[in-house]
Amino acid sequence: MDIKFMKEAIRQAKKAEAIDETPIGAVIVKDGKIIARGYNKRETKKNALLHAEIIAIDKACKKLGGWRLPGCDIYVTLEPCPMCTGAIIQARIENVYFGAYDAKSGCLGSACDLSGVLPHKIEYQGGIMKTECEEILKNFFKNLRKREK
Amino acid sequence: MDIKFMKEAIRQAKKAEAIDETPIGAVIVKDGKIIARGYNKRETKKNALLHAEIIAIDKACKKLGGWRLPGCDIYVTLEPCPMCTGAIIQARIENVYFGAYDAKSGCLGSACDLSGVLPHKIEYQGGIMKTECEEILKNFFKNLRKREK
Numbered sequence: 001m002d003i004k005f006m007k008e009a010i011r012q013a014k015k016a017e018a019i020d021e022t023p024i025g026a027v028i029v030k031d032g033k034i035i036a037r038g039y040n041k042r043e044t045k046k047n048a049l050l051h052a053e054i055i056a057i058d059k060a061c062k063k064l065g066g067w068r069l070p071g072c073d074i075y076v077t078l079e080p081c082p083m084c085t086g087a088i089i090q091a092r093i094e095n096v097y098f099g100a101y102d103a104k105s106g107c108l109g110s111a112c113d114l115s116g117v118l119p120h121k122i123e124y125q126g127g128i129m130k131t132e133c134e135e136i137l138k139n140f141f142k143n144l145r146k147r148e149k
Numbered sequence: 150m151d152i153k154f155m156k157e158a159i160r161q162a163k164k165a166e167a168i169d170e171t172p173i174g175a176v177i178v179k180d181g182k183i184i185a186r187g188y189n190k191r192e193t194k195k196n197a198l199l200h201a202e203i204i205a206i207d208k209a210c211k212k213l214g215g216w217r218l219p220g221c222d223i224y225v226t227l228e229p230c231p232m233c234t235g236a237i238i239q240a241r242i243e244n245v246y247f248g249a250y251d252a253k254s255g256c257l258g259s260a261c262d263l264s265g266v267l268p269h270k271i272e273y274q275g276g277i278m279k280t281e282c283e284e285i286l287k288n289f290f291k292n293l294r295k296r297e298k
Contacts, residue, residue, distance in 0.1 A: 048216040048240035049198075049207055058198055067197040082256070082263050083235025090232050091197035105267050107231070112266050114231050118254050 001097050005029050005075040006129045009099070012039040012052065013077045013136050019044055023136045026052035026076040028060045028069065028093070035072070036060035052076060053084035057091050068092045077133040079106030079126055085114045089122055096124040099133025150246050154178050154224040155278045158248070161188040161201060162226045162285050168193055172285045175201040175225040177209045177218065177242070184221070185209035201225060202233035206240050217241045226282040228255030228275055234263045238271055245273040248282025 005027055012025025016039040028036040038055030042048065053076055060069050073095040074088055080098065085107040088096055096108060096115075107114045108124045115122050154176055161174025165188040177185040187204030191197065202225055209218050222244040223237060229247065234256040237245055245257060245264075256263045257273045264271050 042216050046215050047207065047210040048218070049203060049210070049236055050216075051239075054198060058196065061196040061198070066195050067191050067199075069197070081235055081239065082231055082267065083233075083239050086230055086232025086235050086256075087198055090200075090230065107235075107266075112261070112263070114261070117256075117261050118231065 001095075001125060001128065002029075002032075003129065005034065005073075006077075006097065006099060006133075008034060008037070009052075009075045009077050010129065010132060010136065012037050013133075016040040016052070017136065017140055023140050024052045024076065024078045026056045026074055028056050028072050028074050030060075030064075030069070030072045035063050049083070051081065051084050053080055054087055057087050057093075061091065070094075073097065075128075077136065078102055079108050079110055081105045082107045082112075082114065089114065089118055089120050092120055093122060096122055097128050098124065098126050099129050100137060101126055101130075150222075150244075150274060150277065151178075151181075152278065154183065154222075155226075155246065155248060155282075157183060157186070158201075158224045158226050159278065159281060159285065161186050162282075165189040165201070166285065166289055172289050173201045173225070173227045175205045175223055177205050177221050177223050179209075179213075179218070179221045184212050198232070200230065200233050202229055203236055206236050206242075210240065219243075222246065224277075226285065227251055228257055228259055230254045231256045231261075231263065238263065238267055238269050241269055242271060245271055246277050247273070247275050248278050249286060250275055250279075 017023035036059035166172035185208035
């Protein structure tokens with residue numbers, strides 16, 4: 001785990017915020033280098049699939065030229081939902097490092113734990129730069145509520 | 150539930166088989182009409198995300214012009230994995246009808262049950278045209294083993 005990669009995931013989250021998307025960002029790392037970045041584009045692209053992690057996995061598969069991403073880790077600002085946890089497992093990513101916990105939809109320990117359910121097991125660590133990752137989301141929803149009043 | 154839609158999902162699975170992909174097919178139905186079809190292209194496109202359901206959801210979002218797919222049902226020949234079950238939930242699909250059960254990775258009752266874990270609940274029914282859906286997979290793996298000898 002290297003904190004600099006979570007900082008880059010946070011930068012990605014801020015790109016989502018800048019286009020009025022729920023600010024979540026992700027990066028995929030292999031051999032100490034970022035090979036793919038992603039941020040949430042669900043509203044902009046009107047597509048349920050386009051979470052930060054899915055965008056990053058799509059790019060990483062294209063970059064490495066295969067559906068398996070061996071030796072890869074993912075850093076994401078929020079605990080992944082079932083779709084993204086599942087995609088991480090499908091892509092054979094090894095380690096997941098996430099920031100804020102998601103009590104409602106997080107599938108690495110909060111709403112449920114998918115890490116050991118399937119044949120490919122993943123390791124994970126949550127709460128990395130937790131306060132910063134939470135603040136981005138809190139501010140976004142606070143501003144959203146203000147505008148909606 | 151209308152059996153004719155599972156028959157179309159099976160036709161999609163056979164398209165996957167024809168290109169040497171694990172034969173899994175899916176269709177999305179709204180108001181009694183098929184609005185999107187998909188079949189597994191993971192190997193062909195070298196991309197972990199490209200399961201039948203994901204391809205169909207992607208097309209349905211584009212067709213309906215939003216990330217929510219209200220009033221939509223999905224028919225799929227195999228019990229969805231966590232990624233696809235999660236994507237179905239994210240897209241707010243209402244009912245899932247699947248054929249064969251997947252003891253190792255199925256997330257609607259077999260390996261786990263994600264249907265009621267998250268805020269959006271989905272309804273599901275498994276075992277539809279079970280024998281036919283199982284046969285396609287069994288034959289595919291039998292032929293694969295023969296060729297690999």
